[in-house]
Amino acid sequence: MSRRSDHSREEIREMALAAAETIASEQGYTGLSARKVASAIGYTVGTLYLVFDNLDDLILQVNGRTLDHLHAQMVKEQNQHQDARERLLQLGHTYIRFADEDPHRWEMIFEHHLPEDHETPKWFLEKVARMFLLVETGLEPLAKQHSPQEITQAARALWGGVHGICILAVTRKLDVVGVDSVQDLSQSLMDNYLRGFTGH
Amino acid sequence: MSRRSDHSREEIREMALAAAETIASEQGYTGLSARKVASAIGYTVGTLYLVFDNLDDLILQVNGRTLDHLHAQMVKEQNQHQDARERLLQLGHTYIRFADEDPHRWEMIFEHHLPEDHETPKWFLEKVARMFLLVETGLEPLAKQHSPQEITQAARALWGGVHGICILAVTRKLDVVGVDSVQDLSQSLMDNYLRGFTGH
DNA sequence: AAAATAATTGAACATCGTTCATAATGCAAG
DNA sequence: CTTGCATTATGAACGATGTTCAATTATTTT
Structure with missing residues (x-):
């Protein structure tokens, strides 16, 4: 199910940062992973790489x-x-x-x-x-x-x-x-x- | 080629620590890996786990x-x-x-x-x-x-x-x-x- | 020489960051 | 309304990671 314009780039970026913040806060630096952030915002890994280097x-x-x-x-x-x-x-x-x-x-x-x-x-x-x-x-x-x-x-x-x-x-x-x-x-x-x- | 008594446990331990020290010193904390240490001392990963937890x-x-x-x-x-x-x-x-x-x-x-x-x-x-x-x-x-x-x-x-x-x-x-x-x-x-x- | 014991292996598993061909979707043109 | 294009998202694939453990090899004992 590949969606489009459900969220803008900027929105995804914001969601990812917020999710990463939560994960890092709860599980620490080593508990943070690309896949965790992606699934936390309802997207897949690949999407993260459209928004971050x-x-x-x-x-x-x-x-x-x-x-x-x-x-x-x-x-x-x-x-x-x-x-x-x-x-x-x-x-x-x-x-x-x-x-x-x-x-x-x-x-x-x-x-x-x-x-x-x-x-x-x-x-x-x-x-x-x-x-x-x-x-x-x-x-x-x-x-x-x-x-x-x-x-x-x-x-x-x-x-x-x-x-x-x-x-x-x-x-x-x-x-x-x-x-x-x-x-x-x-x-x-x-x-x-x-x-x-x-x-x- | 599985050897035996080429080195004692204690010797392997010593070699591994020395190798790890060198790798960490040169490549930093993130550059250190089990496989690198193992191959640096001429053994395989498994051996390290006989000597370290x-x-x-x-x-x-x-x-x-x-x-x-x-x-x-x-x-x-x-x-x-x-x-x-x-x-x-x-x-x-x-x-x-x-x-x-x-x-x-x-x-x-x-x-x-x-x-x-x-x-x-x-x-x-x-x-x-x-x-x-x-x-x-x-x-x-x-x-x-x-x-x-x-x-x-x-x-x-x-x-x-x-x-x-x-x-x-x-x-x-x-x-x-x-x-x-x-x-x-x-x-x-x-x-x-x-x-x-x-x-x- | 055969059997028992000990030492070492390396394939296997789950997870990681990263890439990219492929698929799915929305939109505009005909 | 359909067709085609451009955009957006996917997820399989790759190489690397820590860790385990059945299988293999070497030594020692019988």
Whole structure:
């Protein structure tokens, strides 16, 4: 039964991305397959390849959406605070909470790798950079006495630091249990780093 | 040609681990397959399953060896210093240098996941804990005024932090190029954190 | 020399990503 | 209303994956 115009390309694309998101969220990166996505939206494998270059492309799109979602949430929750310091700390909080609430979806951003000869498309790198810029902007008002380069460096260190705690915790390599412990760890990292960086 | 006693179980095991290490190092986690390992040591797939439970088991063994190697290297290079602070900083240095020199082998430790119903064996978790203990022990002399819990917390934050910078750099999500920049970032993280933690 | 035991094989199975000739459908022209 | 064309979707096919296990071969024992 080959249908036509039941759904537009754009609709199929949207359905596939949503289905992939669900599957990845429930079964993790390794549980995601082209056939599963296809059957979840009532189409066959071949159709997916009319809409995406390949599975890597599809996953990259899903990850892009996840980054968008995360970014929006971070902006939103950051804006619930006035104090510059609390705004910055909130970024870490939101990041960790998302990773805890949807670990598979969050992990897929970092577990997925393109084949070595292909380089990550610019639109994706920009989404990553946009996220990092949030930290840099949040740090700025706290570091008026530092040069832009120093602030960039500090933002990288901070984001990397929070991310590292997060990933080691999610993959159970830090011997901590519960989100709260991870939040405490991240808080400790940011607290002490900021105290050192700004000199109180 | 089915041979017998050409190699003992233990020898085959050793050969397979060495071969897997090489393949993983050269082609990365996704380039590693049972058939490749088998043919690299002149046996067939079936033989591997007489020696390992499955591929996950094999990979776990390889990762265990990598952790051993990394741990030994960190201990060795740490002991080139007397000053407690430099000893601690050296740990981060060595960690990052190893990740840079053999990224595939290092990444595999963190990319590999057991199926969700299986939990990581204790012997592996102990190797991870042993690595973390190195940081904790290195931190101790610098934090005499802190409680053991605080030191443990700080060690987790520090290791997580360095690891995060490292993984984001290796997967090109930090927009930095060259090992030296990563070393600088890590150094900045530790410097400022320690300044905050110890109060100069 | 024959029988028992142990070691190794490799074909078989289900699943994977990917391709593409084929079939089915909707639409426009006659 | 039929015919033909262009579009859309299919699913069988290919090579690769992890894993199993009856069958085969080599060694040891009787």
